[in-house]
Amino acid sequence: MTGESRQETLAMLRRQARVIRQQVMTTLLAAGSGHVGGSLSVVDILTALYFHIMRVDPKNPKWPDRDRFVLSKGHASAALCPTLAERGFFPKELLDTFNRLDSPFSMHPDMLKIPGADTSTGSLGHGLPIALGMALAARLQKKRYRTYVLLGDGEMNEGSNWEAAMAAAHFKADNLYAIVDRNRLQVDGFTRDIMSVEPLADKWRAFGWAVREIDGHDMGAIIDAIAAFPFEAGKPSVIIANTIKGKGLPFAENQVGFHYHDVDGEMVKESLAVLESSE
Amino acid sequence: MAVSTIGTPFDPSTCQREPTRLAFGRAVVDLGERDPKVVFLTADGALPTGTAEFFKRFPERAFNVGIAEQNLIGIAAGMATCGLKPIVGGYAPFLAFRAFEQVRNDIAYTKQSVTIGGVYSGISLATGGSTHHTTEDIASFRAVANVTVISPADAREAYKATIASVGHPGCVFLRLGGRTPEPVLYTEDYDFQIGKAIQIRDGKDATIIATGPTVVYAAIASDLLREEGLSVRVLNMHTVKPLDEEAIERAARETGRILTVEEHNVLGGLGGAVAETVTSRHPVPVKRVGIQDIFASIGPLQGLQEKYGLTHEGIATAVKELVST
Numbered sequence: 222m223t224g225e226s227r228q229e230t231l232a233m234l235r236r237q238a239r240v241i242r243q244q245v246m247t248t249l250l251a252a253g254s255g256h257v258g259g260s261l262s263v264v265d266i267l268t269a270l271y272f273h274i275m276r277v278d279p280k281n282p283k284w285p286d287r288d289r290f291v292l293s294k295g296h297a298s299a300a301l302c303p304t305l306a307e308r309g310f311f312p313k314e315l316l317d318t319f320n321r322l323d324s325p326f327s328m329h330p331d332m333l334k335i336p337g338a339d340t341s342t343g344s345l346g347h348g349l350p351i352a353l354g355m356a357l358a359a360r361l362q363k364k365r366y367r368t369y370v371l372l373g374d375g376e377m378n379e380g381s382n383w384e385a386a387m388a389a390a391h392f393k394a395d396n397l398y399a400i401v402d403r404n405r406l407q408v409d410g411f412t413r414d415i416m417s418v419e420p421l422a423d424k425w426r427a428f429g430w431a432v433r434e435i436d437g438h439d440m441g442a443i444i445d446a447i448a449a450f451p452f453e454a455g456k457p458s459v460i461i462a463n464t465i466k467g468k469g470l471p472f473a474e475n476q477v478g479f480h481y482h483d484v485d486g487e488m489v490k491e492s493l494a495v496l497e498s499s500e
Numbered sequence: 501m502a503v504s505t506i507g508t509p510f511d512p513s514t515c516q517r518e519p520t521r522l523a524f525g526r527a528v529v530d531l532g533e534r535d536p537k538v539v540f541l542t543a544d545g546a547l548p549t550g551t552a553e554f555f556k557r558f559p560e561r562a563f564n565v566g567i568a569e570q571n572l573i574g575i576a577a578g579m580a581t582c583g584l585k586p587i588v589g590g591y592a593p594f595l596a597f598r599a600f601e602q603v604r605n606d607i608a609y610t611k612q613s614v615t616i617g618g619v620y621s622g623i624s625l626a627t628g629g630s631t632h633h634t635t636e637d638i639a640s641f642r643a644v645a646n647v648t649v650i651s652p653a654d655a656r657e658a659y660k661a662t663i664a665s666v667g668h669p670g671c672v673f674l675r676l677g678g679r680t681p682e683p684v685l686y687t688e689d690y691d692f693q694i695g696k697a698i699q700i701r702d703g704k705d706a707t708i709i710a711t712g713p714t715v716v717y718a719a720i721a722s723d724l725l726r727e728e729g730l731s732v733r734v735l736n737m738h739t740v741k742p743l744d745e746e747a748i749e750r751a752a753r754e755t756g757r758i759l760t761v762e763e764h765n766v767l768g769g770l771g772g773a774v775a776e777t778v779t780s781r782h783p784v785p786v787k788r789v790g791i792q793d794i795f796a797s798i799g800p801l802q803g804l805q806e807k808y809g810l811t812h813e814g815i816a817t818a819v820k821e822l823v824s825t
Binding site for chain 1: 539560561563565566568570571572573574575576577578579580581582583584586601602605606609610611
């Protein structure tokens with residue numbers, strides 16, 4: 222990429238991320254409430270994946286050779302669904318049904334109902350094992366698709382992640398790429414107070430993974446790190462993305478109460494104005 | 501319902517025996533031979549599931565994830581979404597309970613086709629104690645949509661059920677036995693279909709509906725009772741879900757009394773399932789033999805079977821009580 226085209230790409234991705242943040246808020250307004258904080262913290266990562274990195278075909282969502290994405294922190298459905306809509310998997314007007322009776326879209330994604338969703342998640346600690354299965358299936362079937370899995374940092378409390386971390390290294394799954402949304406908050410408070418996960422990078426390294434830490438809102442750092450997967454041949458790779466829960470909305474940033482929050486018209490009006498002025 | 505009259509009278513002392521868990525292992529190898537999409541996964545359970553041969557023959561399609569059942573089921577689910585046909589084998593209690601949520605969310609909810617063979621089910625690991633008994637799995641899985649629950653009566657049925665499970669929509673949970681080789685009831689050519697009960701004895705005074713390793717004892721009990729002048733039908737209800745409700749309704753109508761027998765808690769298992777069907781379709785008295793909502797004791801398998809009325813003597817006694825009421 223030339224310097225100029227890189228700048229254009231980054232500008233496009235930042236613009237897209239802003240549009241998705243706006244869509245997250247209007248989707249949550251339609252729903253009345255939702256996972257504001259943990260959805261906004263992953264928007265830049267989702268944007269980089271779906272608009273720059275992943276090989277997907279919105280017209281053929283089940284394309285067997287597509288890259289896979291597992292939203293292990295399923296409660297960020299309010300970010301994933303707008304991302305998929307923006308990417309063209311379905312009309313974004315459908316998001317107005319979010320959480321309504323019989324809607325395909327709700328708090329946690331359902332792969333049988335949402336075009337482009339590769340898994341059904343919601344209970345934490347399930348995504349990494351599933352993603353490992355996808356990565357091993359790729360290797361066995363000699364397919365080149367890559368499997369990305371986005372984990373929460375609070376989710377690191379769940380033991381099943383570490384079962385899968387151990388197994389991924391054992392099976393040398395260097396086509397498995399994890400990203401931890403390190404927003405430092407969980408339902409009841411700061412992760413350091415509820416259940417310390419540090420030293421997180423050392424834990425992953427000790428389990429046999431290649432690790433990089435980045436600013437999870439720096440679009441250049443995100444695409445550079447993801448483009449560098451695998452960080453080491455023969456090892457699974459993980460990015461620890463330091464993020465801000467509620468990123469983009471000053472009233473929600475780093476607030477314990479914004480894990481799940483009511484969303485009204487006033488809040489969305491303010492959000493859209495803030496996001497508009499951040500251009 | 502199919503009819504297959506197994507050896508009459510059935511004599512367990514002279515019959516061929518094979519553990520159902522090893523028949524599962526044979527089927528897994530044969531499936532691997534037939535279909536390159538078949539993969540086998542275990543959590544440190546290749547030896548007890550009789551699948552070491554699969555690891556030898558198809559090493560690239562065999563995965564031992566160590567002692568980590570949640571990860572095991574998650575990996576299998578992920579593979580299924582990518583077009584593979586995963587068969588999982590391991591210890592029944594840990595697959596059913598430790599990994600229950602993974603089975604529910606990652607396989608059943610998402611409608612993936614995955615076979616799970618749980619060995620040492622029921623009280624078959626008799627001296628293992630309740631941590632190693634599996635007496636709540638039928639009730640648990642029966643309450644989950646898109647899960648099929650099969651409890652084979654013998655090695656032939658375990659083999660055929662394993663073959664039939666691959667490609668069957670949703671999760672198929674196979675309840676397999678332990679170290680003691682179970683009597684082989686069936687001849688090679690008998691017809692096994694998921695969800696179709698097999699009548700192995702006809703009768704008009706009562707029906708014993710049994711599943712898994714209790715089926716052979718039910719047949720022997722029927723033979724003993726016949727000598728005493730009682731005519732007792734026996735149904736092998738190998739598939740507890742989906743249940744063969746027609747066969748149960750017919751038994752209720754034609755014999756008027758039903759006894760259920762299972763190596764499982766009587767709450768929510770075969771007994772519960774049959775009672776639900778009988779009360780809604782043709783109410784008749786139902787008596788349930790099994791583990792009476794306790795954690796089973798420990799001891800030699802036969803001692804436990806006798807203690808909980810799961811042998812032919814216990815079953816015959818229960819039938820006599822039932823018909824005298």
